[in-house]
Amino acid sequence: xxxxxFTILAEMFSYTFLVRAFIVGIxxxxxxxILGVSLVLKRYSMIGDGLSHVGFGSLAIATALNAxxxxxxxxxxxxxxxxxxxxxxxxxxxxxAAIAIISTSSLAVGVVIISQTTGMNTDVCNYLFxxxxxxxxxxxxxxxxxxxxxxxxxxxxxHKLFAITFDETFARATGVKAxxxxxxxxxLTAVTIALGMRMMGAMxxxxxxxxxxxxxxxxxxxxRSVTICSVCVSVLCFLAGIVISYEFATPTGASVVLINIFAxxxxxxxxxxxKRGVQ
Numbered sequence: 001x002x003x004x005x006f007t008i009l010a011e012m013f014s015y016t017f018l019v020r021a022f023i024v025g026i027x028x029x030x031x032x033x034i035l036g037v038s039l040v041l042k043r044y045s046m047i048g049d050g051l052s053h054v055g056f057g058s059l060a061i062a063t064a065l066n067a068x069x070x071x072x073x074x075x076x077x078x079x080x081x082x083x084x085x086x087x088x089x090x091x092x093x094x095x096x097a098a099i100a101i102i103s104t105s106s107l108a109v110g111v112v113i114i115s116q117t118t119g120m121n122t123d124v125c126n127y128l129f130x131x132x133x134x135x136x137x138x139x140x141x142x143x144x145x146x147x148x149x150x151x152x153x154x155x156x157x158x159h160k161l162f163a164i165t166f167d168e169t170f171a172r173a174t175g176v177k178a179x180x181x182x183x184x185x186x187x188l189t190a191v192t193i194a195l196g197m198r199m200m201g202a203m204x205x206x207x208x209x210x211x212x213x214x215x216x217x218x219x220x221x222x223x224r225s226v227t228i229c230s231v232c233v234s235v236l237c238f239l240a241g242i243v244i245s246y247e248f249a250t251p252t253g254a255s256v257v258l259i260n261i262f263a264x265x266x267x268x269x270x271x272x273x274x275k276r277g278v279q
Contacts, residue, residue, distance in 0.1 A: 130201030130253035
């Protein structure tokens with residue numbers, strides 16, 4: 001019979017690396033959920049998947065240069081986010097095609113660099129699917145500072161982001177600098193992806209952006225309520241996932257994603273029963 005949940009948590013908090021994982025995971029989950037609502041509504045949800053592949057390539061470069069991973073990944077992913085935005089806005093390449101080009105190219109570069117430096121070993125799995133052992137003290141400090149910055153910027157510019165999310169054309173007509181705020185969303189998304197990728201992995205980090213928003217939209221309809229619910233769902237799913245990962249020795253990133261899928265199905269069923277009850 002599984003141990004009491006409080007006993008498990010007390011045991012987990014006795015490990016420094018797990019405390020780091022809890023702190024960074026909660027902050028990144030909250031940031032991803034907040035941004036996910038706007039990205040899903042603007043049909044930019046796949047940008048997270050594309051940027052995560054760019055992050056994989058940048059981590060491979062950092063490994064080859066023996067540099068701090070986040071110090072390389074963050075500026076590279078931010079630059080890729082701005083490039084994607086520019087390509088889409090100027091209609092040089094359609095959004096989905098631009099994401100596909102950049103993501104596959106970055107993934108290929110990352111695999112080649114790692115194969116020529118460290119070899120195709122467990123490092124590749126850690127980058128692709130995440131590892132809670134990847135976070136060191138400096139990563140945690142940087143992640144906390146940047147996560148708080150992301151949350152503060154979203155709160156400060158909440159009304160502007162709300163305006164360009166629902167009707168960008170009208171927002172432009174009323175004087176809102178939509179291009180600037182689209183760049184802000186791209187920047188914040190890139191930072192969040194780079195922070196969460198080391199723990200969730202390049203293949204799974206985009207799930208933190210997509211699932212909580214879609215889950216909340218099954219039940220709630222207003223932007224504010226969806227955002228609040230999305231943050232709660234994202235954080236709770238992360239906590240449940242990391243506990244399950246510890247208790248049953250499953251990969252952390254995959255465990256978190258599976259819990260998110262379960263939450264989505266639960267909310268979907270709840271919404272279906274609600275509609276039947278109304279009828």
